[in-house]
Amino acid sequence: MSGLPAWAGAFDPDRIETVAALPLPLPVRDWAWGGATGHGVKVAVVDSGVEADHPRVGGLAGAVSIEPNADGGTKVVEGLHEDLVGHGTACAAIIRMLAPDAKIYSVRVLGSNLKGRGATFLAGIRWALDNGIHVVNMSLSSKSDQWFGPLHEIADEAYFRNVMLVCAANNVPGPTYPSQFASVFSVAARPGSDPHAIAYNPRPPVEYGACGIDVDVAWQGGGSIVATGNSFATPHVAGLIAALLSKHAGLTPFQVKAVLQAVADNAEG
């Protein structure tokens, strides 16, 4: 039997290693996002859709649905839509909690058929890049070699355009994309209830651990549930990045990565 994911246990409080970080002004959390609201920052939730009128979401700045075409391509359908499951709503609400004034966009890429899944996923990221999005929350991944190249290419493009792709690591062993790429923020769940707490894994590709185990999250129908998964840790990091960018506009992905390392619970220096 193959082993657990390489990062499994990396964020256990008893095992995590201390890392040297940049000497940012103390206290680093205050410097990073003290008083920040996410104002002026656009965040896309690439997922199952978002319930705009959910009390914990508090409205959307926009919504599109990426749907497969009969010819194998994709089309963009603008306008509010339902959340097919509740997961996208959960992510949007977490981002809203951490960056209350951010402009949140729902980019629904999950639909009614698994065929064309990779194409809609890629088209969702493309929409975000073409529409001035600053932070993209992707609680999704692909193991497909077919999509390695296209996803790598668009992740590099995002990196060079200062668009932060925040991606969930996968519990299934083996590489998944784009969370495997150095150009993205790869996130796994770790114990703890502080939504602002981050840990840095010195043994990437999974770099950041955030709140994602037994967390109370918004769900479809205006409700809420308790959930666990890397996909719930990911919007915590996306929300914190949105708050950071609203206070320190123009940071590049490598600068943001350094700040997140500096605010990590296991950082010293």
Place this chain on the structure above:
Amino acid sequence: MTTPSPELAALLVRIGDLAGQATRPTTLRAELARAAASVRQLLDAAACSIALVEPDGGSLRFFAADGAGSQAIIDITMPVGRGIAGWVAMAGQGIAVGDVSRDPRPARAVAEATNYVPTSILAVPLMDEEGAVLGVIEVLDPQLGSDDTGRALDVLGTVGDQVASIVRLAQVYDNLGAALLRALTQAEDEAGFGDALRELVATEGDELAGLAVAFHDLASLGSDASILARRVLEEVAAFARSRR
């Protein structure tokens, strides 16, 4: 349709027998039922089920289960665009969700069929080596400690990786008979049969067609090689029988 030589015909019959023995639905069901039972015991859960993606890509069919409601759930289908299992299949990500009874919609069809409404669900995708989603493993009401949910997802993800291998192998053999039949019907003669198989490989990337080509080429080397091919197949068939 071509008339293959007696040697090739015997080989095809043997391949067909092997494919049938390896891919009878009861075999895959039995393997997956054992996996579901093991997972349920491992996580001390009320139930564990394994649903596979239907060929049209639009729904999941429960193929094996163990525990509460396990008999009733078999062969129930649900759309991939709905529910927690659907999200797991679409996103390719594992999640654990508690308090699901607060929102009965995702599991309504399943709950009505099994007369069991879970409180919590763990679910991970089954993915093949190329990254295609083959199905989902769902665990209902696992007994976990307060800090164990994340670890349980990791373990379930790893088990899912192994279960996916079983599914993948079964699907590969499942396609063998169809690939051989298509090649036969498209061939004008025995040489054309080999060409037709190679064309199948080129156009569909069908691993089974590749296997068929390999045996066809081996048979074409002469009677000794053909005997060797048959013996290999017979041994594999015997192994498949012993596994049930």
